[in-house]
Amino acid sequence: MSSTCTNLCDDLVILNQWHAIAAIEDTSSAPSHTRLLGEQLTYCIVDETVRVCRSDADTLPLPVTCAYGYIWTCLGTPLPLFELPEYLESDRTNVCAASIGVRVSAPRAVENFLDMGHFPYVHTGILGEQPHTEVREYDVEVTEDTNEVIATRCRFYQPQAAAGAEGGMLVEYVYRVPHPYCSVLYKSCPDDESRMDVIALFVQPMDEINVRAHALVSVIDKNSAPIAIRMFQQTIFGQDKPILENQLPKKLPLDPRAETPIRADKSAIVYRRWLSKQGIRYGVIPAAA
Amino acid sequence: MNLQLAKQQWQPIAASTDLIPRHVFHAQLFGRELAVWRADDGHVNAWENRCLHRGVRLSIGINDGRELVCQYHGWRYANRTAGCTYIPAHPADAPARTICNNQYPVIEKDGLIWSCMADDQPEYSSTGFLSGEKLVLRSIPVNATVDVLLEQLTDHADNRDNINLQSTNPHATHVSLSINDQHDNHQIDFFLQPVDSHRTVIRAILSGVQSNTNESDKLHNLYRYNTTLTEIRELAENEMQRLETPEPWEVVIKPVSELLAHMPEASNRANGLLRVKVASTDNTATAIKSLELVSIEDQLPTFHAGAHIDVHLPNGLIRQYSLTNAPGQTDRYIIGVKRESHSSGGSSYIHDSLKIDDVIAISAPRNNFPLRRDAVKTILIAGGIGITPLLSMATAMHHSAQPFQLHYFVQGEDHQAFSEVLSRFETSLIVHTALDPAETQSRLNEILQDYQDAHHVYVCGPGPMLDATRSIAEKNHWPDNSVHFEYFKNTQTQDDTVPFTVSLARSGLTLQVPSGRTLLEVLRENNVDLPSSCEQGACGTCRVAVTAGEPLHQDVYLSHTEQQRGDCMMTCVSRAKTDSLTLDI
Numbered sequence: 001m002s003s004t005c006t007n008l009c010d011d012l013v014i015l016n017q018w019h020a021i022a023a024i025e026d027t028s029s030a031p032s033h034t035r036l037l038g039e040q041l042t043y044c045i046v047d048e049t050v051r052v053c054r055s056d057a058d059t060l061p062l063p064v065t066c067a068y069g070y071i072w073t074c075l076g077t078p079l080p081l082f083e084l085p086e087y088l089e090s091d092r093t094n095v096c097a098a099s100i101g102v103r104v105s106a107p108r109a110v111e112n113f114l115d116m117g118h119f120p121y122v123h124t125g126i127l128g129e130q131p132h133t134e135v136r137e138y139d140v141e142v143t144e145d146t147n148e149v150i151a152t153r154c155r156f157y158q159p160q161a162a163a164g165a166e167g168g169m170l171v172e173y174v175y176r177v178p179h180p181y182c183s184v185l186y187k188s189c190p191d192d193e194s195r196m197d198v199i200a201l202f203v204q205p206m207d208e209i210n211v212r213a214h215a216l217v218s219v220i221d222k223n224s225a226p227i228a229i230r231m232f233q234q235t236i237f238g239q240d241k242p243i244l245e246n247q248l249p250k251k252l253p254l255d256p257r258a259e260t261p262i263r264a265d266k267s268a269i270v271y272r273r274w275l276s277k278q279g280i281r282y283g284v285i286p287a288a289a
Numbered sequence: 290m291n292l293q294l295a296k297q298q299w300q301p302i303a304a305s306t307d308l309i310p311r312h313v314f315h316a317q318l319f320g321r322e323l324a325v326w327r328a329d330d331g332h333v334n335a336w337e338n339r340c341l342h343r344g345v346r347l348s349i350g351i352n353d354g355r356e357l358v359c360q361y362h363g364w365r366y367a368n369r370t371a372g373c374t375y376i377p378a379h380p381a382d383a384p385a386r387t388i389c390n391n392q393y394p395v396i397e398k399d400g401l402i403w404s405c406m407a408d409d410q411p412e413y414s415s416t417g418f419l420s421g422e423k424l425v426l427r428s429i430p431v432n433a434t435v436d437v438l439l440e441q442l443t444d445h446a447d448n449r450d451n452i453n454l455q456s457t458n459p460h461a462t463h464v465s466l467s468i469n470d471q472h473d474n475h476q477i478d479f480f481l482q483p484v485d486s487h488r489t490v491i492r493a494i495l496s497g498v499q500s501n502t503n504e505s506d507k508l509h510n511l512y513r514y515n516t517t518l519t520e521i522r523e524l525a526e527n528e529m530q531r532l533e534t535p536e537p538w539e540v541v542i543k544p545v546s547e548l549l550a551h552m553p554e555a556s557n558r559a560n561g562l563l564r565v566k567v568a569s570t571d572n573t574a575t576a577i578k579s580l581e582l583v584s585i586e587d588q589l590p591t592f593h594a595g596a597h598i599d600v601h602l603p604n605g606l607i608r609q610y611s612l613t614n615a616p617g618q619t620d621r622y623i624i625g626v627k628r629e630s631h632s633s634g635g636s637s638y639i640h641d642s643l644k645i646d647d648v649i650a651i652s653a654p655r656n657n658f659p660l661r662r663d664a665v666k667t668i669l670i671a672g673g674i675g676i677t678p679l680l681s682m683a684t685a686m687h688h689s690a691q692p693f694q695l696h697y698f699v700q701g702e703d704h705q706a707f708s709e710v711l712s713r714f715e716t717s718l719i720v721h722t723a724l725d726p727a728e729t730q731s732r733l734n735e736i737l738q739d740y741q742d743a744h745h746v747y748v749c750g751p752g753p754m755l756d757a758t759r760s761i762a763e764k765n766h767w768p769d770n771s772v773h774f775e776y777f778k779n780t781q782t783q784d785d786t787v788p789f790t791v792s793l794a795r796s797g798l799t800l801q802v803p804s805g806r807t808l809l810e811v812l813r814e815n816n817v818d819l820p821s822s823c824e825q826g827a828c829g830t831c832r833v834a835v836t837a838g839e840p841l842h843q844d845v846y847l848s849h850t851e852q853q854r855g856d857c858m859m860t861c862v863s864r865a866k867t868d869s870l871t872l873d874i
Contacts, residue, residue, distance in 0.1 A: 117362045117378040131663040131691065132743065133363060133377035243361050246346040248322070248339050256551065257544035260341045260388055264378035 007208065009037035011282035015076030017179060020202035020214050021052070022071050023096035035206040037075055037282070068216050069096040070202060082148075082178035086198045086218055095226045097215040097233035104244040105283035106181040106203040106211050107252035107275060112240055113183045113201045114175050114267045116156045122239050125159055132157035132168065135264035142274055149177035149274050151267040177271055180280055181205060189220050197221070199233075208283050209250040213237060255287040290435040290483065292319075294460035296406050299413050301480045301492045303402040304425050308333060313357065315348035317484045319406055320538035322346070323393065328368035329354035330620060335404050336371055337391035340364060341545060347390075353689060355617025366390055367617045372591025374616040380661040381770075389591070391543055399494055400425035401480070416465065419476045419497030424507060426477075426493040429518045433525035434535065435462055435481045435489050441525045442466075442479060445517070473497070477514070486535040491518055562601065562650040563589065567643060568621065574706035576628040577674060578640055579613070583621045585648060592616055592654035594682040595747075595775075598624070599652035599822050602643075608635040609823050611678035611749075611775075612654060613707065615685045622651070625706055627674035655822060657829030657846065658747070658775040660685065665743040667693040668736060670758055672750020673704065678775060679749055680707055683714055693717055696736055698729060698750065729754065733761045740767045749775045752845075769850035776845040779826040779862065783843050789865035793817065793874050794836055802864070809860040817874060819860060826862035833860055838870035 009015055014037065021034050021043065031044045033055060040055040041062070052062045052073045065072045068087050087094060102109060112118070117135050119128025138154040154173040174186040174196070181203040186196035198218040203211050215233050253259060254276050261269050275284060302316040308327040315338065316323040322338035324347035338346050340359040347366075351358040356365040356374060363377040373388035396403045396413045400423060403413065431438060439461060446452040446466050455465040455476070462483065468475040475497045482490040495510065544550075565582040573579045583589075597611045610624040629636045643649070660667075660682045667686065669679040676697055686693045695714060698721045699705050711718050721732055737746065737758070746767065748758045755774050762772045786804045791811075793800070802811045809831055812819055822830040826844030840858040851857065858870075 120377070121360060121363045130363075130377075131380075131665065133663045134380050135378040242349070243345060246349050246360075247344045248346060249344065253344075255544065257547065257549075258542075259344055260545050260549045261551070262342070262376060262378060 007038055009075070009205075009282050011280060012076065013278050013280050014180065014205070014282040016074065016079050017076075017181070018065060018067075018072040018074050018078055018081045019181070019204055020068075020070040020072050021204055021212075023069055023099060023214065024050070024066055024071055025069070025096060026099070027071060034204070034212070035210075036073065037205055038207045039075065041073070043071060043073075068200065068202075069094055070214055070216070082146075082182070084184060084198070084200065086196075087216070089218075092198075092218045092220055093222075093224070093226065093229070095217045095219075095229045095233075097217045097230045098237050099212050099214045100234070100237045100241065101206075101210070101212050102237075102241050102244050103210055103250070104247060105209050105251045106205040107271075107280075107283050108244060108247055108250065109203045109211055109213055110177065110181060110183050110201065111252065111268050111271060112244055113185070114151065114177070114271060115265070116154060116173070117264045118243070119156060119158075122243055123236060126236065127158060128156060129159040129168065132159075137263070138266065140267045140270045142270065146178065149175075149267065149271050151175040151270075154267075175267060177274070180275060180278070181283075191222075192220055195220055205283060249285065251283055251285045253285045253287075255285065258285070290439070290462055290481075291460045292483075295319075295435075295462050295483060297411065298407075298458075298460060298462070299396065299403040299405045299410070300462065301401045301482050301490075302335065302404045304428060304492065305397055305400050305402060306425070308402065311352045311354060313348050313350055313352050315346070316402075316404075317488075318404060319483055320485045320540045321406070322348070322540075323404070324348040324350070324357070325395075325402060326352045326357060328352075328617075330368070330618075332369055332620070333395045333397055333402060334368060334371065335393045335395045335402070336366075337393075337542065339390075339542065341373070341388060341390055341549075353617075355615065355688065365617075367591045367619050369619045370588055370591045372619075374591055374593050375662060377663065380663040382659065388549060399423060401492060401494070416463070416478050416494075418478065418494065419474070421496065422498040422500050422502070424495040424498055424511065426495060426511065426514050426518070428482075429491040429515075429522055430484070431489050431491060431522045431525050432487060433489055433522075433529045434487055435483050437528050437532070438481055438489050438491065438521070438525045439464060441521045441528070445521060473510075475510075486538045487529070491522075493518070562652060563587070564648055565589075565622070565651055567645050567647045567649070570643075570645060573625065573708070575701075575703045576640075577625055577704070577706045578628070579623060579625045579707065580639070580643070581621050581623050582649075582651065589619050589622060590653045591619060592622075593656045594660040594685045595658035595678045596654035596656040596681070597658075597678070597822070597828065598622065598654050600624070600639075601650040601652075602635060602638050603647075603649065604634055604638050606633075606635045606638070608639075609828055611658075611681065613677045613680040613684075613710075615681055615688060617685075617688075622654075625674060625677045625680075652822070655820075655828075655830055657832075658749070658773060660747070661745055662686070662689075662691065663743070664745040665741070666745070667691070668744070668746040669693060669695045670698070670733070670736065670746060670748040670750070671696065672698045672748075672754040673700070674706070675748075675750030675754075675775075675777070676706060677749070679747060680710060682747060683717070684710065687714055687717070694719060694736075696721060696732075698724065698732075698754070726753070726757075730757055730761065733758055734765070737762050737765045737767065740765055740771070745771050745773065747773045750777075752776060752778070752780050755845075769848040772848065774848075776827045778823070779843075779845045781826075781843060781845065783862055784841075785864065787841075787864060789867075790869040791865075792837075792869065792871045794871055795874055807861055808864065812860060812874075819874070821861055824861040826859045829859070831860045832857055834873035836871045836873050838865055838867040840864070840870060841866045 031042045042055045043052040050064045062073045120130045140151045155170045158171045159168045172188045176184040184200045189195045189197045200216040202214040307314045314325040316325045323335045324338040325335045345361040365375040371390040371392045393404045446454045451470045453467045462481045464479045466477045478494045480492045568583045569581045571579045614623045626639045628640045671679045683695045788803045822828045829846040841864045842852040843862040844859040
């Protein structure tokens with residue numbers, strides 16, 4: 001089986017999205033190369049201006065937006081990028097924490113991000129720990145105004161909820177899926193009960209079955225150095241990677257009979273239906289009509 | 290190779306030596322990936338290499354000797370049945386549905402593991418090997434088609450005087466060569482395993498080895514053939530360079546059943562009887578007999594710790610007994626039966642009349658007393674024969690190295706059943722012998738002293754002991770949902786005098802339940818099929834959801850909290866406090 005997928009994307013919903021391709025801070029005036037939706041791209045920052053273009057010819061520059069610490073581009077006609085207002089709050093530490101290649105489709109990576117049940121098995125001792133394996137009932141809906149998937153009242157036992165916390169506790173999460181390939185997680189903040197820490201996942205579809213997963217961490221934490229946040233996030237991604245790379249098929253199957261959902265998978269079920277409803281075909285195996 | 294014909298035949302997928310203890314071997318045949326693993330009882334499983342839940346390869350899972358555990362969410366699948374025995378995300382539920390992985394037929398013969406992808410497999414027949422010892426050669430994976438390899442092997446034979454081609458099989462995956470030189474008369478049988486359209490594993494068996502051949506000569510032979518096969522691999526891969534690589538074979542994975550495609554709400558409702566044979570019996574303690582039941586037809590179904598079966602005795606009586614062996618031990622069911630002093634013919638029949646090799650009917654296992662495996666501390670309390678479901682739980686936890694305490698209250702040492710199994714638990718087992726009721730209560734009080742979050746207690750035994758345990762637990766601030774119990778029988782007085790009306794929300798029926806009749810009887814008369822087992826409010830099988838009205842609970846199955854909630858009831862004994870009830874059936 002070939003390890004990369006050379007088909008060009010003809011899925012308009014995905015073509016017209018902004019996709020994160022690199023952290024701004026990792027980009028210099030020297031041209032760098034990456035892939036997006038099967039196409040080779042070259043990007044650089046010259047005179048404080050970000051330039052992204054297709055590598056194969058002297059084509060016109062592609063649309064660019066800089067947001068949430070990353071460079072975003074679009075191969076179609078871009079729709080507005082989703083809002084992440086917390087990023088601008090002045091007392092937050094924003095860290096571009098990781099960019100990691102994973103041989104899997106973008107929707108599989110997003111679904112893994114939404115999943116709490118794997119914490120005790122894949123992120124043992126960090127995000128979960130046996131025997132605390134229960135996924136409690138939570139709520140999921142698709143918002144009418146912004147058409148996002150939102151999961152609320154998600155609670156999971158975490159062995160060490162925060163640095164310096166003693167013993168485990170139930171941590172509360174809220175998940176948003178504002179973009180087919182991006183998800184944002186809000187997590188109760190140990191320092192300030194009224195606010196939430198934010199971890200955002202921006203998945204760059206290099207092709208249908210290869211991605212780079214970019215993480216933005218935005219925390220109200222005066223004590224954690226960016227390097228510590230980066231190490232933490234890279235450990236988590238490093239634990240997910242071998243699992244995701246062993247998922248079969250690599251594209252996300254949207255046929256309900258392809259896999260066996262349980263109540264804990266509510267958010268995944270809603271996410272799959274939401275993808276189906278938008279007619280997305282890239283990175284998924286559409287359900288038979 | 291004729292692909293269609295080859296798929297009808299047994300093909301090798303691994304060598305016996307690949308299946309080392311507690312390992313999962315990743316095999317592939319006709320493009321299909323297989324997770325192949327040997328359980329501690331020697332049984333070899335060949336399963337679709339994919340957890341049914343989220344498609345993660347089971348070949349990266351954990352073989353614990355009885356069950357295969359998926360790395361992603363810890364789902365456990367039983368040896369032999371491939372049935373799911375535990376879903377950690379919902380630890381309070383016995384897996385509600387019959388979730389079962391796809392499995393493929395397996396035979397272990399002549400040092401290799403064989404499988405067949407046809408719906409109707411032919412009988413396996415061994416190739417005509419030469420007599421003497423057989424040596425399985427090291428398998429050689431080759432990036433080449435079966436046809437190219439076959440050509441290289443036969444060319445090799447044609448170019449050597451001492452090698453003769455004896456036969457190939459009709460679908461052309463098997464070649465037999467004879468080798469005659471001054472020392473040896475050998476035969477090599479090559480089985481070309483079609484891994485994918487362009488990948489093949491050469492498996493070979495050398496026969497005719499003299500049994501007095503010394504080890505270094507054997508080793509020399511293995512080296513020699515290995516060198517030759519490595520050369521053949523190079524020739525075949527070079528040949529492939531000249532050819533166009535064929536498209537990989539398409540693999541269709543069977544979809545899960547319609548029932549499994551949606552989020553579950555229903556509970557396990559297994560019907561139908563199984564025929565089993567009494568394989569052995571043992572008088573394991575005074576007045577307690579254990580029976581080992583094995584299937585005479587199909588594979589026994591998967592079960593979960595805490596499950597019970599209905600035993601249909603030849604004299605027409607039906608009795609419930611807990612399974613004492615651990616989930617994953619699916620080659621037999623072991624039950625323990627106490628001779629009741631006032632037996633109405635159930636336990637006395639089993640003790641006096643049931644013999645080895647007798648055939649009896651049993652129900653599929655039901656579990657209304659499931660073991661959560663997400664507890665920080667698990668206390669098991671058994672009174673007398675109440676040890677049976679707890680033995681299964683203890684064995685399961687012991688096997689997966691989860692801590693637990695098993696308190697076993699017995700009248701005297703000679704009443705202690707299943708001593709051999711119990712002895713394995715070492716310090717986790719605490720036996721309390723010959724205590725009077727007051728002493729038992731104070732001992733229970735000590736055991737249940739220190740409740741903390743995620744502690745769970747499971748208790749099974751005589752009614753008075755259960756009542757005492759529950760009230761002591763309550764006094765010590767154990768929440769209801771941490772106290773799990775199973776009564777043998779319901780000794781409460783039943784009031785069936787007041788008539789009431791039931792509306793069935795889903796079937797659209799309204800029925801009258803007169804005095805002297807049970808709700809279950811009335812439902813059955815009106816063709817509403819509901820599973821039941823003990824029919825005295827102890828086992829929980831006939832539970833239904835109540836959507837309106839207030840039930841009059843007369844069972845010993847539901848906890849106080851569940852009874853107060855009033856959203857479900859046991860149709861075999863419970864009735865209505867209000868004039869009418871609405872049921873979700």
